[in-house]
Amino acid sequence: MTEMTRYKRTDFEEEGSETGSVASVNLSVQDGITFQNPGRTYQTYSCPVFGRGFVTPLEKFLCAIVFGLCSLIMVMVVLMALKDHGHLRVFPDQIDDVERSEFHGGIGPVKSKVCMTEECVTISAEILARMNTSIDPCQDFYQYACGGWLEKNPLPPGKAMWGTFFQVQDKNQLILKYALDTPLEEMKSEAERKAKLYFQSCVDADGKRETIGGAPLIAILDELGGWNVTSDSFNAAGWDFQKTIRLIHNKYYLGGLFRWAVGIDDKNSSKFVIELEQGGLTLPNRDYYLNKSIEGDSTLSALLSYMTEVGVLLGGKRDNVRYQMIEVIKFEQRLAEITMPEDQRRDMEKIYQKMPLRVLKKHAPFVDWVKYFNSAFGLVKQNVDLDTQVVAYDLDYLKKLNGILSGMLSKAERLDKGIVLSNYLMWQVASAMTRVLSQDFRQARKVLAKALLGETESEERWRECVGDTDGTMGFATGAMFVRRAFDESAREKAENMIERIRYAFEKSLKEQNWMDSRTMQAAVEKASAITYMIGYPAFITDPLELDKKYADVNISADDYFQNNIVLGQHALKENLKLLNKPVNKTMWSMTPAQDNAYYASAMNQMVIPAGILQPPFYSPAIPHLPLNYGGIGVVIGHELVHGFDDQGREYDKNGNLHQWWETDAIENFKGKAACFETQYDNYGLNGRQTLGENLADNGGLHAAYRALEHWLREHPEEEHAGQLPGLPLSPRQLFFLGFGQVWCSTATAEADKLTRLNDAHSVSEYRVRGPLSNSKEFASAFRCREGHGMNPKAKCSIW
Numbered sequence: 136m137t138e139m140t141r142y143k144r145t146d147f148e149e150e151g152s153e154t155g156s157v158a159s160v161n162l163s164v165q166d167g168i169t170f171q172n173p174g175r176t177y178q179t180y181s182c183p184v185f186g187r188g189f190v191t192p193l194e195k196f197l198c199a200i201v202f203g204l205c206s207l208i209m210v211m212v213v214l215m216a217l218k219d220h221g222h223l224r225v226f227p228d229q230i231d232d233v234e235r236s237e238f239h240g241g242i243g244p245v246k247s248k249v250c251m252t253e254e255c256v257t258i259s260a261e262i263l264a265r266m267n268t269s270i271d272p273c274q275d276f277y278q279y280a281c282g283g284w285l286e287k288n289p290l291p292p293g294k295a296m297w298g299t300f301f302q303v304q305d306k307n308q309l310i311l312k313y314a315l316d317t318p319l320e321e322m323k324s325e326a327e328r329k330a331k332l333y334f335q336s337c338v339d340a341d342g343k344r345e346t347i348g349g350a351p352l353i354a355i356l357d358e359l360g361g362w363n364v365t366s367d368s369f370n371a372a373g374w375d376f377q378k379t380i381r382l383i384h385n386k387y388y389l390g391g392l393f394r395w396a397v398g399i400d401d402k403n404s405s406k407f408v409i410e411l412e413q414g415g416l417t418l419p420n421r422d423y424y425l426n427k428s429i430e431g432d433s434t435l436s437a438l439l440s441y442m443t444e445v446g447v448l449l450g451g452k453r454d455n456v457r458y459q460m461i462e463v464i465k466f467e468q469r470l471a472e473i474t475m476p477e478d479q480r481r482d483m484e485k486i487y488q489k490m491p492l493r494v495l496k497k498h499a500p501f502v503d504w505v506k507y508f509n510s511a512f513g514l515v516k517q518n519v520d521l522d523t524q525v526v527a528y529d530l531d532y533l534k535k536l537n538g539i540l541s542g543m544l545s546k547a548e549r550l551d552k553g554i555v556l557s558n559y560l561m562w563q564v565a566s567a568m569t570r571v572l573s574q575d576f577r578q579a580r581k582v583l584a585k586a587l588l589g590e591t592e593s594e595e596r597w598r599e600c601v602g603d604t605d606g607t608m609g610f611a612t613g614a615m616f617v618r619r620a621f622d623e624s625a626r627e628k629a630e631n632m633i634e635r636i637r638y639a640f641e642k643s644l645k646e647q648n649w650m651d652s653r654t655m656q657a658a659v660e661k662a663s664a665i666t667y668m669i670g671y672p673a674f675i676t677d678p679l680e681l682d683k684k685y686a687d688v689n690i691s692a693d694d695y696f697q698n699n700i701v702l703g704q705h706a707l708k709e710n711l712k713l714l715n716k717p718v719n720k721t722m723w724s725m726t727p728a729q730d731n732a733y734y735a736s737a738m739n740q741m742v743i744p745a746g747i748l749q750p751p752f753y754s755p756a757i758p759h760l761p762l763n764y765g766g767i768g769v770v771i772g773h774e775l776v777h778g779f780d781d782q783g784r785e786y787d788k789n790g791n792l793h794q795w796w797e798t799d800a801i802e803n804f805k806g807k808a809a810c811f812e813t814q815y816d817n818y819g820l821n822g823r824q825t826l827g828e829n830l831a832d833n834g835g836l837h838a839a840y841r842a843l844e845h846w847l848r849e850h851p852e853e854e855h856a857g858q859l860p861g862l863p864l865s866p867r868q869l870f871f872l873g874f875g876q877v878w879c880s881t882a883t884a885e886a887d888k889l890t891r892l893n894d895a896h897s898v899s900e901y902r903v904r905g906p907l908s909n910s911k912e913f914a915s916a917f918r919c920r921e922g923h924g925m926n927p928k929a930k931c932s933i934w
C-alpha cells in the first residue's frame with residue numbers, strides 16, 4: 136500500500152495494493168493534501184484563448200485557423216531550411232559510412248513519400264519545435280530531442296514543474312473544466328451533479344469561504360479536546376490520547392504518527408487485510424529534518440513560519456505559538472529519526488510482517504488497537520478482535536514509536552511532554568485543513584510551498600479546483616471526461632499494442648541466459664497472466680451505477696470545508712467496506728482523466744487510463760505509429776516490466792508475495808540490478824530508491840522497441856510510408872525521438888531537489904539518458920560510435 140497513498144488521498148486509494156505508476160505528477164507535502172499540483176497551465180498545446188474560458192464559436196473557429204496556419208508556417212520554415220541539405224546533419228559521434236539513403240538506421244535522405252496531411256504537418260511541427268537539431272543525438276540525445284522545448288518553455292506562472300507530461304495534464308484539466316461548467320440540468324447523473332457542486336464550492340465565486348475564516352477548523356479542534364497553542368481551555372490533565380487518535384484517524388480520516396488502510400494482502404492476494412505503516416511527518420521526506428537546526432535550515436524555518444502563522448490565525452499569541460511549535464518540530468525530528476528511508480523499504484519480503492492484534496499489542500501497546508480499529512469498522516457495521524490479522528510494514532517503526540510515546544504518555548511526564556504530543560496531533564489536523572480554508576490560511580502555506588518548490592505564483596484557482604474535484608470524485612469526473620475526450624477506437628489499438636509488447640517481452644524472457652529454465656518458465660507464465668484495463672471502468676457510463684458510488688455523499692455548492700470532510704469520510708468507509716470482501720480485480724486505482732498509468736503487483740494488472748491515450752503518447756493517425764510505440768508503447772512496456780522489477784518480481788502470477796524464483800536466478804538478478812543502481816547513482820540520483828522505476832524504464836523501452844520491430848517486419852511497406860514533413864528520420868529513429876520528447880521538462884531547483892529526495896522515479900532528463908545509454912538499438916538507429924557520448928561500452932541490462 137505505498138505508492139498511491141503517498142501522493143494523494145482519493146477515492147481511488149481503496150485498493151491499497153502495491154502500485155507502480157509511470158510518473159508521479161503530484162507533489163504533495165502531506166498525506167491527503169495536494170500542496171501543489173504542478174503542470175497546470177494552457178500553453179502551447181491548445182490555442183491559448185481556449186484556456187481563458189471566454190470562447191465563442193467564432194473565436195474557436197478563428198483559433199483553429201490561426202493554429203493551423205501557425206503549424207503550416209512552422210513546417211514551411213523547416214522545409215525551406217532543410218531544402219539545401221536534404222537531410223539532417225551528421226555529427227562526429229555518428230558513423231557516417233554507407234547506405235545513407237537506406238531507411239534502416241540511416242539518418243540520410245529517405246526514398247519515401249512525405250505525408251502532407253494536416254495531421255502529419257501538425258505532428259511534425261510539434262516535434263520539430265521541441266528539438267534542437269544542431270545537437271548531436273549521439274552526444275546528448277536529451278538536448279537533441281528537447282533543446283528547442285527547453286529554450287521556449289520557461290516555467291509558467293504557478294508551476295514548480297513543467298513539461299510534455301504536464302501539458303497533457305493541463306489539457307485534460309481544461310476538458311474537465313468545460314465539463315464541470317455545464318449547467319446542472321444537463322449533467323447525466325446525480326454523481327456528476329455532485330461533482331459540479333463540489334467544484335463550485337471550491338471555486339467559491341461568491342466568496343462565502345472568506346467570510347467564515349478558521350471557524351470550521353476551530354470547531355473540530357475543540358471537539359478533539361482543544362489546542363493548547365490557540366486556546367486557554369486545553370486541559371492537559373484530562374487529555375485523552377486514545378480518543379484523540381481515534382477521532383483524527385477514524386472519524387476525520389486525517390494523519391499523524393502512523394497510517395493504516397485496508398489493502399490487498401501481499402501474501403494472499405485474494406483477500407484484504409488491515410495494513411499499517413510509518414507516517415506522520417509534515418514535510419515530505421525525513422531528510423528535511425535530520426541533522427538540521429530550525430534556525431539554520433531554510434525549510435525548517437519556513438515550516439515554523441507556516442505553523443506559527445496558522446496558530447496566530449486560529450487565535451494564538453505569536454510568541455507563544457512559535458515557542459510551542461518549535462517543540463512540535465523537534466518532535467517531528469524524532470519521528471524522522473525512526474522513519475525508515477524509502478530506499479530501504481523496497482524489499483517487501485523483508486518489511487512485510489503479519490500478526491494478530493494480540494501480538495501487535497505486545498509490540499506497540501501505545502494504542503488500544505481493538506478499540507481503535509473498532510471505532511473505524513463500526514462505521515460499516517463490522518468489528519475486529521484480538522485475533523484479527525494486520526500486516527505491519529516495518530514493525531520496527533511502530534516499536535520505536537511506542538518507545539517515544541510511552542515516555543510521553545506516562546503520568547509523570549504527561550503534563551509537559553503530553554502537551555507536545557497533543558500539539559503535534561492538533562497541528563496535523565490544522566495543517567491538513569489549511570488548504571480548504573480561507574485565503575489567509577492558504578497564503579500561510581505559501582511560505583512552506585516556496586521553500587519546498589521554489590518561487591511560484593499562484594496558479595488559477597479553477598485549475599486547483601479541477602484537480603481537487605478529480606481527486607475526490609474521480610469516477611464522476613471520469614464519466615464526463617471520457618464522454619468528451621475518449622475515442623473508443625483507442626481501446627482496441629491499445630489492446631493490440633499491449634499484446635504485441637507482451638509478446639516481445641516474453642520473447643526477451645526466453646532469451647535470458649542468466650535464469651534457470653524453471654524460473655524462466657514461471658516468469659513467462661506471469662507475463663502471460665498480466666491482465667489490463669484500458670480507458671475507464673465500465674460502470675461509470677451507467678448513471679445508476681455511478682450514482683450508487685456516491686449515494687451517501689451530500690454535497691453543498693457553498694460549503695467546501697464540509698464537502699471535504701464528507702468526502703474524506705466517504706473515502707474512509709469505501710476503504711473499510713473492503714475488509715471482508717473478496718478482491719475484485721476490476722477496481723481502479725487511478726482516475727480516468729489522469730495522464731498516467733500503473734501496474735498493481737497484488738493483482739498482476741496494468742491500467743492505462745483514458746487521460747494518457749492522446750498525443751504525444753498516442754494518436755490514431757497511421758504515420759504516428761512509431762511515435763505511438765515510443766509514447767504509449769513505452770508506457771505499456773514500463774508497466775509490464777514493473778511486474779519484473781526489484782519489487783514486482785517478488786510477486787507471483789497470482790499477485791502473491793513469496794519466493795518463486797530459484798535462488799541462483801535471484802542472485803543473478805541482483806547482480807544485474809546493481810549495475811543500474813551504480814549507473815543512476817553516478818547521475819547523482821538515489822540508484823536504490825529509483826531502481827524499480829529505472830528497471831521499468833529500461834525494460835519498457837526495450838520491449839516496446841522490439842514490438843515495433845516485429846510490426847515493421849510484418850508491414851515492410853511501412854518502412855517507407857508516410858514520412859513526416861521536414862523530419863527525414865526512420866521509423867526507428869522516430870520511435871526514440873517520440874520516447875525522448877515525452878520527458879522534455881523543467882523544474883525549479885527546489886522541486887528538482889524534492890523529486891530527487893522523494894520520488895521513486897528518476898528526474899526526467901535521466902529517464903531519457905539512462906535507458907538510451909543502455910540501448911544497443913538506439914545506438915544502432917542513430918549510428919552512434921561505440922564508446923562515445925550516448926553509446927558507452929559498458930551497458931546495464933536485465934530485460
Ligand SMILES: [Zn+2]
Pocket residue numbers: 155156157158773777828831
Ligand atoms: Zn513506474
